[in-house]
């Protein structure tokens with residue numbers, strides 16, 4: 431049985447990247463009009479983001495969750511918007527200025543975050559985990575940057591496979607549809 435996931439990653443990666451050149455135009459519409467409001471109601475049901483918190487939106491795309499998160503955390507809070515696409519981050523910068531938000535910082539990366547240890551309250555990953563090659567290394571870095579009582583929230587079509595990637599690093603503490611909410615597990619040094 432072929433590994434479909436590996437095939438997509440290795441053979442269709444170029445196509446994937448070309449697709450993102452156009453993606454930035456239609457995706458915000460899909461998020462703002464259709465799927466975004468549904469996911470934000472899942473945030474509210476799971477009490478995901480609170481005032482004053484530090485949130486990392488990993489694979490933020492055009493910022494369709496970065497902007498709501500920045501409003502929720504307020505002026506005392508901070509949102510880091512990380513993506514490997516400079517065009518996406520340009521849109522996040524433009525939209526945050528338009529919305530008058532000064533608590534968003536963009537990070538260009540396709541892997542680790544470079545944020546300090548235990549500095550983030552909530553890591554949000556929406557429809558991005560399946561696209562990352564070095565999933566375990568990225569999840570280990572997210573474990574490092576999360577505060578001891580921090581939350582990792584993953585929304586992904588991989589569904590139950592999310593549990594195998596996070597095993598040993600994060601423990602499931604809530605679930606709403608495709609949204610998995612995790613707390614940090616204590617990891618003993620190797």
Ligand SMILES: C[S@@+](CC[C@H](N)C(=O)[O-])C[C@H]1O[C@@H](n2cnc3c(N)ncnc32)[C@H](O)[C@@H]1O
Nearest residue numbers: 489490491513514515540541556557558561562
């Ligand atoms: C399907 S979009 C989701 C965007 C946003 N999270 C949302 O739900 O609206 C996936 C995003 O993840 C980014 N991405 C893919 N692989 C990445 C990686 N290894 N590191 C950082 N960002 C990545 C892509 O550039 C794209 O913007």
